[in-house]
Amino acid sequence: MTVRRLPLLVAGAVLLAGCSSTADGTDDELTTPTASPSQAATSATDEDAVVPTSAPAITPAVEQDLGTALSTPVEDSVYPAVGDPRIDALLYDLDLDWDPEARRLEASATVTFRAARTAPRFQLDLGRGLTVGRLALDGEAVGFARRGKDLVVKAPIEADQRYELTLDYVGTPKPAPAPTTRSDFSTTGFTITDTGEVWTMQEPFGAYTWYPVNDQPSDKALYDVTVHAPMPWTGISNGHLTELTNDGETTTSSWQLTEPASSYLVTLAIGDYTHSANTSASGLRVDYWTPRGMVMGLEGLQTAADSVDWIEGKLGPYPFDSLGLVVTDSMSAMETQTMVTLGNSDYVLSPQVVAHELVHQWYGDQVSPADWSDVWLNEGMTMLMQWLYEDEHDIRPLKGTIRDARAGDQGLRDDYGPPGAYDPQQFGSSNIYYTPALMWNELRIALGDDEFFRIARSWLEDNDNTSVTRDDIFEHWETETGRELSGFFDAWITGDRTPAPGVPKA
Ligand SMILES: [Zn+2]
Numbered sequence: 326m327t328v329r330r331l332p333l334l335v336a337g338a339v340l341l342a343g344c345s346s347t348a349d350g351t352d353d354e355l356t357t358p359t360a361s362p363s364q365a366a367t368s369a370t371d372e373d374a375v376v377p378t379s380a381p382a383i384t385p386a387v388e389q390d391l392g393t394a395l396s397t398p399v400e401d402s403v404y405p406a407v408g409d410p411r412i413d414a415l416l417y418d419l420d421l422d423w424d425p426e427a428r429r430l431e432a433s434a435t436v437t438f439r440a441a442r443t444a445p446r447f448q449l450d451l452g453r454g455l456t457v458g459r460l461a462l463d464g465e466a467v468g469f470a471r472r473g474k475d476l477v478v479k480a481p482i483e484a485d486q487r488y489e490l491t492l493d494y495v496g497t498p499k500p501a502p503a504p505t506t507r508s509d510f511s512t513t514g515f516t517i518t519d520t521g522e523v524w525t526m527q528e529p530f531g532a533y534t535w536y537p538v539n540d541q542p543s544d545k546a547l548y549d550v551t552v553h554a555p556m557p558w559t560g561i562s563n564g565h566l567t568e569l570t571n572d573g574e575t576t577t578s579s580w581q582l583t584e585p586a587s588s589y590l591v592t593l594a595i596g597d598y599t600h601s602a603n604t605s606a607s608g609l610r611v612d613y614w615t616p617r618g619m620v621m622g623l624e625g626l627q628t629a630a631d632s633v634d635w636i637e638g639k640l641g642p643y644p645f646d647s648l649g650l651v652v653t654d655s656m657s658a659m660e661t662q663t664m665v666t667l668g669n670s671d672y673v674l675s676p677q678v679v680a681h682e683l684v685h686q687w688y689g690d691q692v693s694p695a696d697w698s699d700v701w702l703n704e705g706m707t708m709l710m711q712w713l714y715e716d717e718h719d720i721r722p723l724k725g726t727i728r729d730a731r732a733g734d735q736g737l738r739d740d741y742g743p744p745g746a747y748d749p750q751q752f753g754s755s756n757i758y759y760t761p762a763l764m765w766n767e768l769r770i771a772l773g774d775d776e777f778f779r780i781a782r783s784w785l786e787d788n789d790n791t792s793v794t795r796d797d798i799f800e801h802w803e804t805e806t807g808r809e810l811s812g813f814f815d816a817w818i819t820g821d822r823t824p825a826p827g828v829p830k831a
Contacts, residue, residue, distance in 0.1 A: 326528055327658040327678050328708065328758045329509055381600045381612060384565040384647075386581050389547045391415040391437060391487075394585040396792065398441050398544040403697040403749050404504070407530045408541025411447045411482070413439040415546055419536050421560065422553040423595050425521025428497045430455070434537050436490045440482035450533030450540040451476040452514070455496040462490055474501075476537055490537075498535045505752040509656040509668075515593070516655070522558075522596035524653035526666060529697050529752055532588035543695040543792040545585035552578050554595050561594040561614050561651045563664045582663065584645055585790055587693045592661035594651045605633040607642070612649035619652065622674035626650060626667070632680040635714065636687065641782040644691035644789070650679070660685030660703075677715050684710040692785055695792035697752070701744035701818065702798060705761020706781065709769070712762065727766060730759045734823040745795060745818035764817035771828035772806065780805040807831045 394415040401408055418435040436449065451457070453474050460469050460478070468479040482488060500512035513527045514534030525531070530540045539546075551568070552560020553575050564582030571577065582591075598614045605611065611630045615623065629650055633643055645663045655668040658678050665682045667673050688710075689703035716723035737756040742748050744760045769777040784801050799814045808831045816824040 326526075326660065326704075326753055327673065327681050328704075328755060329507060378599045378601055381566050381569065381602070382610070383569060384567055384581075386549070386565075386567040386579065387583060389416050389549065389581075389583065391547070393790065394546045395439065396544045396546075396585070397695075398539065398541065399695055401541050401543075401697055403752075404529060404541075407450055407533070408539050408544065409448045409450075410541075410543075411440065411442050411444045412449065412539045412544065413441045414539045414544050415439060415487070416549065417536065417538065417546055418549045420551045420553075421535075421593070423523060423560070425517075425523075425555065425558075425595075428517055428521060429495065430498055430515075430535065431493075431495045432536070433493045434491070436537060437487065438490065438539075439487050440484055443482065443484045445481050446477055446479050447482055448475045448477045449490075449537040450474050450530070451494070451537040452496075452498055452501070452534040454499040454534075455494045458493040458495065460490070460492040463488055464491075474533055492537060494537070501531045501534050503531070503752065504529070504750050505754070506750070507753055518596075518654045522654065523594060524596075524655055524666065525591075525593045526655055526657060526659045526661075527591070528589040528659060529700070530589065532591055535593065538588045540588045542587035542589055542693050542697070545587050545693065545790065545792060547585055548580070548582040548591065550580045550582075550593070552580075552593070552595060554578075557617075558596055559598045559614070561592070561598060561649075561664065563590075563592055563662055565647050566612075584662075586662040586690065587792065590660065590662040590690055590693070592651065592659070592664050592666045594653050594666065596653075598651070601627075603627055603630045605630040605637075605643075607634055607637055609633055609643050609648055612647075614649060614651040616652060616669065619669070622652070622669065622671065625671075625674040625676050625679060626652065628676040629665075629679050629683060632676065632683050632714070635680070635717075636684055636710065639710070639713075639778050639781075640684070640687045641785065644687055644785065648683075648686070650682075658682050660689050662686070662690045676718065677711055677720055680714045681707055681711045687785055691790065692788045693792045695794050698745060698747075699793075699795050700753075701757040701761040702793070702795065704758045705744070705765055708758040708762035709765045712766075727763070730763050731823070734760055734763060738821060738823065743819050743821065760817065764814075767813075767817075767826060767828050768802070768806075776806075 396413050398410040398413050400410045416437040420433045422431040462480045470477045498515035500514045500516050503513045513531030516524050532538045533540045550562040554560050556571050556576050559576050560578045562580035564580050567581045568579035597617045599617050601613045647663050650665045652667050652669050658673045659666045660682045684707045688706040694702045712726045715721040741751045741754040741756040744757045803810050
């Protein structure tokens with residue numbers, strides 16, 4: 326996710342002055358994405374800069390390799406009410422029929438899962454606004470109960486056996502309250518616009534508002550998603566587009582995600598979309614799904630292809646085999662895997678925010694936190710990369726960014742807690758962004774860019790498509806640097822005070 330519009334380094338200073346209500350930013354000099362001369366030269370009227378609308382590529386569906394989705398599910402330490410560690414979901418096969426006039430979702434789901442342990446029953450998360458009809462386990466009808474957002478399936482499961490849970494459900498999905506005080510989102514999950522269009526952002530949870538899911542990040546799974554929507558609307562989800570047809574009334578689009586994703590990285594958007602594309606120098610096609618007629622913001626959005634090249638130069642090859650971006654009616658931005666979800670605003674569609682969400686494809690998506698106490702693993706490295714991007718693209722010099730972030734760090738710890746032990750009702754506050762970014766920058770300075778990014782890359786290679794913990798990454802950096810870093814990491818991630826600059830020597 327992107328940080329709120331105003332870098333908190335500035336808001337921290339504002340807060341000290343007792344003007345918290347201006348946390349959305351009045352200091353134009355520091356916060357407005359300043360266009361560099363080259364950016365200013367290309368405006369929306371520059372025809373070369375606008376990629377023509379094009380037909381999207383259709384990729385034939387493949388048989389999913391369920392073995393790639395094996396996980397070690399855990400109970401979340403921050404949000405234990407969501408998810409069930411008895412379940413290791415492997416594949417979600419969803420068929421979604423959206424009626425925008427009735428605001429009605431009619432759906433069927435097949436969840437293929439491994440039992441992570443033997444148990445007399447198990448549960449998935451599924452929004453209370455959805456009514457479950459037929460439900461079967463391996464083809465046999467079984468009993469179930471709804472308890473709030475829990476769908477409890479009353480059937481025994483045996484450790485390491487695989488099962489197929491099938492169900493039909495119907496209703497008007499309702500977004501879930503978000504455990505945050507951020508100004509740019511207050512709910513998560515399935516969101517319906519005034520015109521009946523749909524978008525979803527679901528960090529740290531909220532996937533359950535529209536499908537039955539083990540909604541905790543340690544359980545990565547594959548996805549096959551088919552969406553039916555009235556023409557000319559299109560449903561967008563993660564991965565490859567494998568079908569795009571219509572029968573004169575209804576558009577059917579099918580999507581296949583062939584590398585496993587945590588549920589908070591899944592996206593669904595339904596609306597009146599047009600498609601365009603460009604390609605990175607490294608040869609990755611980037612698909613853009615934008616509201617029909619959208620002009621403002623296209624230019625920033627389509628910097629994504631160049632940003633892929635920039636990120637690859639530091640973090641190594643793009644980790645997946647497709648990439649798209651979809652623009653929705655939200656206010657924030659989310660790194661949904663292989664299909665980034667962006668709100669339709671100048672700030673969210675700025676090159677540095679687009680780059681931020683793309684960096685997450687490496688830090689956050691390819692390698693994800695197993696527990697929400699480690700969301701700083703995503704945002705720290707990504708924020709540092711955003712700062713470097715801003716510096717190298719003449720948006721904001723790194724030196725001033727670091728100076729301000731350092732000045733604001735103690736205030737963030739005081740207000741929200743240290744990044745690795747934050748207040749559960751303050752999810753996504755700036756402490757999980759700036760504080761770990763400062764920490765990584767200390768290591769970058771101590772090691773030099775070449776060594777720092779070598780280690781940052783090897784971490785990704787060693788942990789491809791997994792969910793990890795802070796102990797895993799601490800050990801990686803200690804091994805690779807040959808330095809004793811436990812005190813350094815602890816001070817930055819769980820300490821109450823901003824650490825002094827510097828990194829212990831080897
Ligand atoms: Zn982020």
